[in-house]
Amino acid sequence: MAKGSRTDRSKESSKQEMAAPEHTALLLKCYTKLKDFTTLEEFLKTTPPQQYDHATAIEVLESAAYHGLAAEVAQKVGRFDDYVRISLEQFKNCSTTVEFLRSLSKAEAGRILLRMGRMLMRHAPKETIALVRHVTDGAAEDFQGPSIDELLPVFVDDPSQLEVFLRSVLLDEGCQLPHAKAESLFPTLLELLVKSHSIASDASEASRISADIMRLIRQYPSDAALANTLMVCQTYGFVDGFFYAAEKLHRHQLLMHWCFEHKDARRLLEVCKRCGPDQSLWVQALSFLASPESGGGHLEEIQEVLRHIEDSDLMPLLLVIETLRHSEEVTIGDVRPYLQAQYKRLVDALATSRGKSSQALGSVFGTWGCTWGILGLQGCPSVFAEFSRLKGGFIGSKTYTALLCEFSLSV
Structure with a gap:
C-alpha cells in the first residue's frame, strides 16, 4: 500500500509542467521495481515529454534494462545521440541507424557521426562511408553540414576504409570538391595508397595501385603538392612518384644521389636525358660509372655517356681519359670509337691550318702522349711503337695528316 501511495504521489508530481529529475527518477524506479511494464509503457506514451526530465x-530505463523503451523515449524527445548510441550498443541496428541519420539534417547527422561514427564504421563500413559522403555533399555557398576534414576521425580505427572513402571522393568518380579543399586531402590519400602499394600481395595489384597513385599525383601539380609527393614517396620508397616530383621541382641532384646510392645505371641515364639543360649531370654520370663505387658492369652505359659527351663537346679528352682511368674494367677496346672520333677531330683541325703544322702536330703528339701515359699503354709494345714512329717524324711523300690517320687506325 505504501508503494502504491508513493507511486501515486510521484505520478501527480509528474503532471506538473515539468517534473523535477528526482520526481521522474522516483516514478520510473517505482514502475521498474514493480515490473509493471504495461503501466510504464503507457505512462511514457501518454505523458507529454515536457512533463518529465528526459535525461x-x-x-533509469537503461539501468533497468528497458533498452527498447529508452530508445523510444530518446527518439521521441529528440535526444538523437542517445537514440543512436542505444541502437548501436544494445541492438546493433546499423542499417536502421544509418537510415535514421540520413533523415536528420546534415549538420545534426554529422555531429552524431563525430561521436558514434567509429562504432558505426566497425559494424557497417560500407553504409557508413555512404553516409559520410551524404552528409558532406553540398553546394559550397549554402552548405551547412560538416566538412570532410571534420569527419576524418570517424575512420581512425580503420585506415583501409579511409582509403576507400577518399578514393571515392578524389579518384573514382571524379573529384567534385573545390580544388583547394581537394588538395588539402591529397597527401592523406597519397600516403594511404603508397602504404597499400608497399604491401601489395602480387604484381598485378601493385601495378594497379601504382597506376592510381600516378594518376592522383598528376592531378595536383602545384609546388606544395609536389613537395608532399616528394616527401611521402621518398619515405615509403615509391620510386616512380619520387622521380616524377623531383623532376618537376628541378631537384636533379636529389635524383642523381638516389641513382648513386642504389647503383641504378639505367635510371641514371634517364635522369641525364630528361633533365635537359643541366649538362653537368653527364659528367657526374661518367665519373660515377667509372668508379669502383658503381659496382662495375656498366660498359654499355659508359659508351652511351661518351657518345653524348662527344656530341656535346662537354669534356676535354684528357679529362675523360683521367676519369676512365679509375675503372678497373674499361679497356682501350671498350672506348675505341670515342678515342678514334676525338683523334679524327684533332686531325681535321690540323688540316685547316697547314701553315702551323709543326706547332699543331707537336700539340697533338703532346696530347696523345699524355693519353698513352695515363692509360698505361707504354706496356703495349705494338701501339707504343707505332706512336713513337709517328712522333719520330713524317718522311717521304706522306704528310703528317696521312700519318696521323694511319696511326688512328691502329688505336
Whole structure:
C-alpha cells in the first residue's frame, strides 16, 4: 500500500509542467521495481515529454534494462545521440541507424557521426562511408553540414576504409570538391595508397595501385603538392612518384644521389636525358660509372655517356681519359670509337691550318702522349711503337695528316 501511495504521489508530481529529475527518477524506479511494464509503457506514451526530465528517464530505463523503451523515449524527445548510441550498443541496428541519420539534417547527422561514427564504421563500413559522403555533399555557398576534414576521425580505427572513402571522393568518380579543399586531402590519400602499394600481395595489384597513385599525383601539380609527393614517396620508397616530383621541382641532384646510392645505371641515364639543360649531370654520370663505387658492369652505359659527351663537346679528352682511368674494367677496346672520333677531330683541325703544322702536330703528339701515359699503354709494345714512329717524324711523300690517320687506325 505504501508503494502504491508513493507511486501515486510521484505520478501527480509528474503532471506538473515539468517534473523535477528526482520526481521522474522516483516514478520510473517505482514502475521498474514493480515490473509493471504495461503501466510504464503507457505512462511514457501518454505523458507529454515536457512533463518529465528526459535525461533522467532514459538513464533509469537503461539501468533497468528497458533498452527498447529508452530508445523510444530518446527518439521521441529528440535526444538523437542517445537514440543512436542505444541502437548501436544494445541492438546493433546499423542499417536502421544509418537510415535514421540520413533523415536528420546534415549538420545534426554529422555531429552524431563525430561521436558514434567509429562504432558505426566497425559494424557497417560500407553504409557508413555512404553516409559520410551524404552528409558532406553540398553546394559550397549554402552548405551547412560538416566538412570532410571534420569527419576524418570517424575512420581512425580503420585506415583501409579511409582509403576507400577518399578514393571515392578524389579518384573514382571524379573529384567534385573545390580544388583547394581537394588538395588539402591529397597527401592523406597519397600516403594511404603508397602504404597499400608497399604491401601489395602480387604484381598485378601493385601495378594497379601504382597506376592510381600516378594518376592522383598528376592531378595536383602545384609546388606544395609536389613537395608532399616528394616527401611521402621518398619515405615509403615509391620510386616512380619520387622521380616524377623531383623532376618537376628541378631537384636533379636529389635524383642523381638516389641513382648513386642504389647503383641504378639505367635510371641514371634517364635522369641525364630528361633533365635537359643541366649538362653537368653527364659528367657526374661518367665519373660515377667509372668508379669502383658503381659496382662495375656498366660498359654499355659508359659508351652511351661518351657518345653524348662527344656530341656535346662537354669534356676535354684528357679529362675523360683521367676519369676512365679509375675503372678497373674499361679497356682501350671498350672506348675505341670515342678515342678514334676525338683523334679524327684533332686531325681535321690540323688540316685547316697547314701553315702551323709543326706547332699543331707537336700539340697533338703532346696530347696523345699524355693519353698513352695515363692509360698505361707504354706496356703495349705494338701501339707504343707505332706512336713513337709517328712522333719520330713524317718522311717521304706522306704528310703528317696521312700519318696521323694511319696511326688512328691502329688505336
